[in-house]
Amino acid sequence: MNASVPTGVVLNIQHFSTHDGPGIRTTVFLKGCSFRCKWCCNPESIEFKPELAYRLNKCIGEKECGLCLKECPESAIYVMPSDDKVRINWDLCTNCAKCTVVCPPKALEMMGKEMTADEVLDEVAQDGAFYHESGGGLTLSGGECLLQPDFAAALLSGAHERGFTTAIETAGNVPWAYMEKVLPHVDTVLHDHKVTDPVRHKKWVGVDNSRSLGNFKKAYESFPDKTFIARTPLIPGVNDDEDHIRAVLAFIRPYKNVIDYELLPYHRFGESKYSFLGQVYELADFEPSSQETLTRLRGIIDDAFGRTEKAM
Numbered sequence: 532m533n534a535s536v537p538t539g540v541v542l543n544i545q546h547f548s549t550h551d552g553p554g555i556r557t558t559v560f561l562k563g564c565s566f567r568c569k570w571c572c573n574p575e576s577i578e579f580k581p582e583l584a585y586r587l588n589k590c591i592g593e594k595e596c597g598l599c600l601k602e603c604p605e606s607a608i609y610v611m612p613s614d615d616k617v618r619i620n621w622d623l624c625t626n627c628a629k630c631t632v633v634c635p636p637k638a639l640e641m642m643g644k645e646m647t648a649d650e651v652l653d654e655v656a657q658d659g660a661f662y663h664e665s666g667g668g669l670t671l672s673g674g675e676c677l678l679q680p681d682f683a684a685a686l687l688s689g690a691h692e693r694g695f696t697t698a699i700e701t702a703g704n705v706p707w708a709y710m711e712k713v714l715p716h717v718d719t720v721l722h723d724h725k726v727t728d729p730v731r732h733k734k735w736v737g738v739d740n741s742r743s744l745g746n747f748k749k750a751y752e753s754f755p756d757k758t759f760i761a762r763t764p765l766i767p768g769v770n771d772d773e774d775h776i777r778a779v780l781a782f783i784r785p786y787k788n789v790i791d792y793e794l795l796p797y798h799r800f801g802e803s804k805y806s807f808l809g810q811v812y813e814l815a816d817f818e819p820s821s822q823e824t825l826t827r828l829r830g831i832i833d834d835a836f837g838r839t840e841k842a843m
Contacts, residue, residue: 539682552698554667567737572801576674581643584807589638590616599630621809648685668696680709687716703743727778751786
């Protein structure tokens with residue numbers, strides 16, 4: 532690709548999203564993340580580079596196929612005699628993608644690919660009619676979309692040029708210069724407050740929250756014309772308590788451009804992805820917070836924003 536053309540590594544482009552900002556949106560997931568949340572539902576988005584995924588249930592076995600065994604230059608693929616299907620030695624795999632080319636059932640595939648900004652925007656534009664009807668547009672997510680700041684800025688500014696509204700989903704754990712480059716092109720900032728206490732934040736997320744909080748405060752103050760919506764992925768026993776909710780409210784309420792605080796109940800929809808990548812999901816025994824807990828915590832938020840309690 533031409534070095535002068537903005538490019539980035541895109542994980543997925545999801546059409547007709549209704550929970551990633553106002554209206555109907557197209558959400559572009561970029562690869563790369565600076566957090567390691569134990570509940571992450573998109574583990575395939577963490578690494579910056581494209582990476583191999585293997586779906587055992589799609590493999591038709593060595594007797595019927597076996598092409599990947601011959602193609603792997605690192606001998607990272609082997610056969611399990613009990614079911615005749617292949618397995619991956621993830622320590623040997625170099626993500627060269629050669630096996631994916633010869634896999635007829637697509638049991639082996641690469642997660643993520645390099646794309647130009649125009650390639651992405653051309654696909655996003657296919658949903659243009661829905662944006663105009665609903666007030667929707669382009670949302671960048673991840674991973675952490677701000678870790679590809681030049682690409683993100685090109686996508687968002689290009690979306691504005693095409694008449695689409697823009698939003699990002701971010702946890703804010705990036706150099707301030709990255710946010711400063713991207714936020715001028717953003718209409719709505721959906722930003723995560725995961726765990727309030729810095730020690731517990733590091734335990735569950737991998738790093739403390741000092742940089743995120745500093746960036747959010749600076750963003751509120753530096754970009755008063757932007758709309759900010761705070762969010763917490765609500766994890767049972769981790770942050771589904773009043774102390775965390777009230778601490779986030781105390782942080783955001785002084786800023787009038789933070790218009791809402793949303794709770795995102797824990798789910799396990801991404802659990803199967805871990806096995807595709809040869810990883811272990813650590814929260815397999817966790818269950819979602821109770822409806823009673825959700826109602827109580829949302830009531831605290833509604834009171835803080837001067838609203839009556841939302842219907843559940």
